[in-house]
Amino acid sequence: MSQHRFRVNPTKSYSERMTETRSELRRLVREKLALITGEPAAQMRWSRGAYMQHVVSRYRVRIEGWPLADVPFRNLSDVPNLGKLELLLRGFQDGSIYFRRINDVEFREMTADPSPWIGPLEGIMSDDTADEA
Numbered sequence: 001m002s003q004h005r006f007r008v009n010p011t012k013s014y015s016e017r018m019t020e021t022r023s024e025l026r027r028l029v030r031e032k033l034a035l036i037t038g039e040p041a042a043q044m045r046w047s048r049g050a051y052m053q054h055v056v057s058r059y060r061v062r063i064e065g066w067p068l069a070d071v072p073f074r075n076l077s078d079v080p081n082l083g084k085l086e087l088l089l090r091g092f093q094d095g096s097i098y099f100r101r102i103n104d105v106e107f108r109e110m111t112a113d114p115s116p117w118i119g120p121l122e123g124i125m126s127d128d129t130a131d132e133a
Contacts, residue, residue: 046075073118
């Protein structure tokens with residue numbers, strides 16, 4: 001007969017909090033992307049190439065305000081700690097990180113060099129890395 005362990009104090013573990021924060025951030029990013037594109041099924045892509053192709057080129061929108069100095073633009077599964085995930089979540093919640101429509105000139109600038117918006121190529125995950133929506 002197995003015994004089940006119940007927590008006396010139902011405080012969530014660090015790992016549980018990371019998982020919940022990451023999940024809420026993904027949900028919010030999908031919601032914001034769907035809102036600005038008008039496409040309920042719009043999906044966020046996190047690798048450099050997939051983001052440029054499936055988000056920027058397809059919808060002509062980009063993320064503004066991403067805190068590149070604190071959190072490199074990458075798959076949220078690879079964000080290393082809760083504080084960084086919470087920083088991103090707060091940014092999307094308070095509007096300091098947001099999607100913005102871009103015009104043709106901005107689109108050409110971004111396709112020529114996306115580094116100001118998604119960081120330099122160094123340290124960015126390769127395009128063969130699986131994207132998580």
